[in-house]
Amino acid sequence: MSRRPIRLAAVVILAAAAVLLPAAPALAAPVYKLPFPCGQVWGGQTYATHSPLNAIDFNRADDDGDYVVASAPGTVDMVSEAAANYGKYVRINHTGGNTTLYAHLSAQWVRVGQVVGYGTIIGLVGSTGGTSTGPHLHYEQKLNGTAVKIKFDGVQVGYYSNVTYTSTNACQGAGTGAGWIDMTPNGTTITVRTGPGNGYASAGTLADGTYVTIYCQKTGSSAPGTYGPSTVWNRIGTGRWVPDANTNTGYTGFIPGVTRCP
Numbered sequence: 001m002s003r004r005p006i007r008l009a010a011v012v013i014l015a016a017a018a019v020l021l022p023a024a025p026a027l028a029a030p031v032y033k034l035p036f037p038c039g040q041v042w043g044g045q046t047y048a049t050h051s052p053l054n055a056i057d058f059n060r061a062d063d064d065g066d067y068v069v070a071s072a073p074g075t076v077d078m079v080s081e082a083a084a085n086y087g088k089y090v091r092i093n094h095t096g097g098n099t100t101l102y103a104h105l106s107a108q109w110v111r112v113g114q115v116v117g118y119g120t121i122i123g124l125v126g127s128t129g130g131t132s133t134g135p136h137l138h139y140e141q142k143l144n145g146t147a148v149k150i151k152f153d154g155v156q157v158g159y160y161s162n163v164t165y166t167s168t169n170a171c172q173g174a175g176t177g178a179g180w181i182d183m184t185p186n187g188t189t190i191t192v193r194t195g196p197g198n199g200y201a202s203a204g205t206l207a208d209g210t211y212v213t214i215y216c217q218k219t220g221s222s223a224p225g226t227y228g229p230s231t232v233w234n235r236i237g238t239g240r241w242v243p244d245a246n247t248n249t250g251y252t253g254f255i256p257g258v259t260r261c262p
């Protein structure tokens with residue numbers, strides 16, 4: 001529901017992108033999916049006075065606080081707390097000069113350098129930033145810093161129109177999850193295990209608040225914790241597991257769309 005121009009932000013972003021993405025050869029964009037969990041239905045509006053012109057605004061009923069997910073695999077390269085027009089936003093670099101941008105968020109659940117996959121939750125729908133007049137997701141697909149016409153599943157969205165879209169993001173269970181270590185009491189560390197249970201050997205520790213990428217999940221031994229007890233364990237690297245009971249993922253138990261570990 002953003003209706004006022006945001007040209008200043010666009011100029012700033014373009015300038016920053018020019019510095020960050022020097023003369024990278026354009027590679028084919030990834031297959032972008034709707035930036036919402038599998039199966040969700042959203043209205044996507046494009047309009048001739050939108051800035052940048054090729055952006056889209058997503059809405060659905062009672063969407064304040066709904067999950068926003070990554071459109072495609074990539075690496076988070078910008079997490080802005082208070083841009084004048086975009087408000088809180090996240091940008092994901094998909095390589096080859098291809099980036100996606102998610103604006104007006106009420107919260108960001110990733111940080112710069114974090115690897116994300118299809119369906120990874122990156123934040124929550126909100127209404128932050130000067131140009132937002134109500135909760136919605138402002139979304140852009142960019143090539144070398146310039147917003148280009150948006151495609152989902154290889155099909156360009158309508159310009160200019162309001163179309164209903166259904167997400168196919170991570171519907172095949174190939175997504176990764178994201179979260180952070182949440183300890184009680186605050187400030188304590190967690191022991192990373194070499195397998196899905198506290199009976200496995202230690203693989204080091206992680207500080208409370210550490211952001212983690214969840215490559216897959218599996219049922220293991222029951223663990224106590226901030227959200228426990230739970231038998232769900234999250235694989236956060238090769239031979240590195242943490243209990244879901246101490247991982248804030250935004251979900252209780254298994255995360256929709258995230259792979260089950262073999």
Ligand SMILES: [Zn+2]
Pocket residue numbers: 002050055056057137138139
């Ligand atoms: Zn917008």
